[in-house]
Amino acid sequence: MNVIVTENLSKNYADFTAVSKVNIQVPKGKVYGLLGPNGAGKSTLMKMFLGLTQPSGGAFTINHKQYPQNRNEILREVGSFIEAPSFYGNLTGEENLDIIRRILGLPKTSIEEALSIVGLVKWKDRQAKKYSLGMKQRLGLAIALIGKPAILILDEPTNGLDPVGVHEIRTLIQTLPEKLQCTVILSSHLLSEIERVADTIGILNQGNLLFEGSIDELKTNFHPSDRTDGNLEDTFLQLIQEDNIRRGIKA
């Protein structure tokens, strides 16, 4: 079963097409990695799922609910982390989560649960402005998942982290479908960041979906050994470069 299905979903800004007739299918209970270089349209696609920007064309459903007719029902099922996580720096991690808990009408126990899932229990009494970047990302994730949403949308959750931080967040994300019985969709511009965490990947370039499938399918379909000595990151870059050439855009 798929929890997100798009049909020719498009977004234009004036005469510029940021997302062009994209058809993706996100399977339930898995991690879906949305991969693409800067400006590929990843954030725009995610923002459409969250009702933060209106589609210019096409349609999508989330948990079989049609957007925009069922916008409010959709938003109740989705937790998100888009761009830099926002919170009150003068409040502690726990106090920040308490604000979200009250808005969502959740029991007090949900704070400790969220802190525990993201590994912040030890740091819950520290002011958020004194958190390291990795802790801030964890707090952002805690805010996104405190309501135990069916779907978690995470835009570049490892952005700006060092390799250790990237590994920690990646390992954490991998556990979320089982811990929360949810589906995760996350974006990145680096294949290496999501190849170990995502069950399915969708590759976007210049608003177009170039590939959707498993890492194994990517390897099989694009014969990396013939083209790039088996390096998957190179295969991805080559796919993008070839698409740019086809569209007459200099890489």
Ligand SMILES: Nc1ncnc2c1ncn2[C@@H]1O[C@H](COP(=O)(O)OP(=O)(O)OP(=O)(O)O)[C@@H](O)[C@H]1O
């Ligand atoms: N509000 C806007 N008005 C005009 N153009 C926009 C707007 N938002 C995004 N764009 C353009 O749409 C394209 C896709 O942007 P988007 O942020 O979705 O890409 P992305 O894949 O998330 O890239 P990044 O990894 O850099 O965040 C870019 O060329 C961007 O400049």
